[in-house]
Amino acid sequence: MKSWPQHVQIMVVGAGPVGMLTALVLQQQGRQVLLLESRAAGVCVPDRRTLALSYHSLACFAAAGVVLPEDATTPIDTVHVSRQHRFGRTVLRAADVGLPYLGQTIDYARLLAACEAALQAQNVPVLWQAEVTRLHSLAQWAWADIKTPAGEAGVSAQWLILAEGGQLAAQLPGVVRHEHDxxxxxxxxxxxxxxxxxxxxxxxxxxxxxxxxxxxxxxxxxxxxxxxxxxxxxxxxxxxxxxxxxxxxxxxxxxxxxxxxxxxxxxxKRQQLNRVYSNRVLCIGNAAQTLHPVAAQGLNLGVRDAMAAVQLLGRADWAHNTRLGAEYAKLRRLDAQAVVGFTHGVVTLFDHAAPWLQAGQGAGMSLLNSVAPWRRRFTEQLVFGIGTDKPR
CATH class of the missing domain: 3.30.9.10 (D-Amino Acid Oxidase, subunit A, domain 2)
Incomplete structure (x- = not known):
């Protein structure tokens, strides 16, 4: 867009997959939304990561109008988990939880391109090459100072969704980013x-x-x-x-x-905020937490953040409810803490080579594999998160 409004209902900062998904759903809900992104439109992102999107995440992107090319995805119907040179394994299967697949792999760049195409198709307002230099979060509104090729300006909003992966969250009152290398x-x-x-x-x-x-x-x-x-x-x-x-x-x-x-x-690195909101700013995705790639939960957790935020912002009292940030934090607390704790715990636990601990690891995997209700519940939580019910 060649110009931008001085005030919008909801501003989303960061056009990664989670930020674009958020903007798409908010517009579908009838909200006036503006998406800000520092890169230029259509730029091929040199990111070679491959993502494992859960069945739930794929459904969220599809409902938002994101069309993934068939040749860009590969289904995962089984996950085989084991310990090198030790007994014990767990095998998670899509059929056990009544799904056609547990998830699909897709290159980050392909997902990004598909989301950007959906933005264009649905005419979501996006201000590209807009670097947010400063955030201000007050009781009744939020403000972003931005720098663009056309000059510097600012935009205010009733709510701001922070979905970028940098350090902007550290500017927010009461917010501290904790990091583990x-x-x-x-x-x-x-x-x-x-x-x-x-x-x-x-x-x-x-x-x-x-x-x-x-x-x-x-x-x-x-x-x-x-x-x-x-x-x-x-x-x-x-x-x-x-x-x-x-x-x-x-x-x-x-x-x-x-x-x-x-x-x-x-x-x-693991990064996590001490709180995921500050006045009129909600933090989702990598702005709220970044994880070790074990179990491939990072982006899927961000999608669930986004869907929780848009659920609250879709309510009738969204504009003037000053408790909405606290409600968002409460809604996301269990799932986020469980996933962050699980991935960190798995990495640190399996990093130890003590024979007695290795035996315990193998026994735990074998027990999970042999008790079908536990295995099904564990699989559902990996796919849908904790507190997000599986569709019936």
């Missing part, structure tokens, strides 16, 4: 094995960190938690050397490694 990196690559992918994702816990393979067309996307030194060494390996490394973790379950792409690495 795992001192690890995620090594990401595309791997082709002798046996093509068949809908099964593998999560394998090793003494050195989690190792995951996600179905990706006929191939797999690897997400391997490494120390920085290990990640640097593995990026330099040829196919034979890397195949030998894979064999030590996975054996020949998928046959020989036949081809691999170019690896990328990402630092791993």
């Amino acid at each position: 795992y001192h690890q990196q995620a090594l990401v690559n595309t791997l082709h094995f002798a046996r093509p992918a068949s809908g099964t994702a593998y999560e394998r816990f090793t003494d050195a960190g989690p190792f995951a393979l996600l179905p990706y067309g006929d191939a797999y996307r690897l997400v391997w938690t490494c120390t920085p030194a290990e990640a640097a060494a593995r990026r330099q390996m040829d196919l034979a050397q890397f195949a030998a490394q894979i064999d030590t973790v996975l054996g020949q379950r998928l046959g020989a490694l036949q081809q691999m792409g170019t690896a990328a690495v990402f630092p791993l």
